[in-house]
Amino acid sequence: MPPSTPDFLYGTAWKEDRTAGLTELALGAGFRGIDTANQRRHYHEAGVGEGLAAAYRAGIVTRADLFLQTKFTSLGGQDHRLPYDRDADPATQVAQSMASSLEHLGTDRVDSFVLHGPSSGYGWTDEDAETWAAMVKEREAGRTRMVGVSNVSLRHLMQMEAAGGERPAFVQNRCFARLAWDHDVRAFCAERGIVYQGFSLLTANPEVVRARLVAGIAARERATAAQVIFRFAQAVGMLPLTGTTNVEHMKQDLASRTLTLSADEVHAIESLAV
Numbered sequence: 203m204p205p206s207t208p209d210f211l212y213g214t215a216w217k218e219d220r221t222a223g224l225t226e227l228a229l230g231a232g233f234r235g236i237d238t239a240n241q242r243r244h245y246h247e248a249g250v251g252e253g254l255a256a257a258y259r260a261g262i263v264t265r266a267d268l269f270l271q272t273k274f275t276s277l278g279g280q281d282h283r284l285p286y287d288r289d290a291d292p293a294t295q296v297a298q299s300m301a302s303s304l305e306h307l308g309t310d311r312v313d314s315f316v317l318h319g320p321s322s323g324y325g326w327t328d329e330d331a332e333t334w335a336a337m338v339k340e341r342e343a344g345r346t347r348m349v350g351v352s353n354v355s356l357r358h359l360m361q362m363e364a365a366g367g368e369r370p371a372f373v374q375n376r377c378f379a380r381l382a383w384d385h386d387v388r389a390f391c392a393e394r395g396i397v398y399q400g401f402s403l404l405t406a407n408p409e410v411v412r413a414r415l416v417a418g419i420a421a422r423e424r425a426t427a428a429q430v431i432f433r434f435a436q437a438v439g440m441l442p443l444t445g446t447t448n449v450e451h452m453k454q455d456l457a458s459r460t461l462t463l464s465a466d467e468v469h470a471i472e473s474l475a476v
């Protein structure tokens with residue numbers, strides 16, 4: 203992991219009016235990494251900023267303790283509540299979105315700025331390359347420490363690399379157990395020192411959460427199936443996300459790092475749904 207990257211991220215999607223309170227609760231529970239996006243359709247980034255401010259006031263954390271990650275979402279992923287001018291070029295939209303994120307989050311620099319998704323499901327386009335170059339400029343200007351991409355296939359990543367753009371520090375993907383937990387993308391990332399962030403680890407994989415193998419490990423470790431999945435994710439090198447709204451789950455998720463899985467168990471979970 204790059205320096206000061208935590209081993210778990212708290213995700214702030216779909217929390218609407220509860221965003222500020224849940225963000226503060228997650229920080230109180232021990233999370234030090236926060237994931238959000240300047241995409242009002244699914245996130246309330248200003249609410250995340252309110253939660254951070256409340257946690258600072260309460261003395262729970264300081265900005266220096268935290269890893270803050272936000273995203274640039276292109277027009278196709280937004281509703282009418284845009285953080286940039288609809289008619290501006292992608293580079294201007296990136297700069298406007300970043301300025302708005304910094305204001306929402308009450309900071310002058312985020313730790314990671316992620317492209318929410320490429321413009322096409324089929325490949326890395328010229329528009330993506332233009333957007334990515336603008337995001338790298340934000341890094342060069344000191345407004346983010348790192349840049350990353352999300353919702354990408356191996357094809358996107360290979361084309362992005364072939365286009366000669368800068369390598370992302372992070373890939374954030376929905377992680378399906380039936381694809382051996384996104385094995386090919388994870389392998390690409392591992393070879394290049396890119397940190398793979400996995401989301402929907404529970405919700406995309408109900409068959410694994412219910413699996414007898416996982417239940418057996420959970421019983422031995424006096425843990426829950428969710429904790430076994432999160433520990434597995436860390437064991438294969440992922441940085442997992444959780445967006446739980448339940449404070450007990452928050453604590454359990456963080457405590458999953460203490461579970462012990464053998465190499466054979468990790469391998470068995472990796473191939474469970476393939």
Ligand SMILES: NC(=O)c1ccc[n+]([C@@H]2O[C@H](COP(=O)([O-])OP(=O)(O)OC[C@H]3O[C@@H](n4cnc5c(N)ncnc54)[C@H](OP(=O)(O)O)[C@@H]3O)[C@@H](O)[C@H]2O)c1
Binds near residue numbers: 215404448
């Ligand atoms: N890049 C993207 O396009 C993208 C897309 C989706 C999500 N994300 C990010 O990933 C974050 C997480 O999203 P997600 O899709 O993984 O779903 P999630 O919001 O984390 O939902 C997890 C679900 O599992 C339940 N759950 C049960 N036991 C749990 C436990 N021990 N720990 C955690 N959850 C438990 C939760 O219920 P309780 O609330 O009752 O615990 C919740 O309903 C989002 O907030 C967002 O930041 C990114």
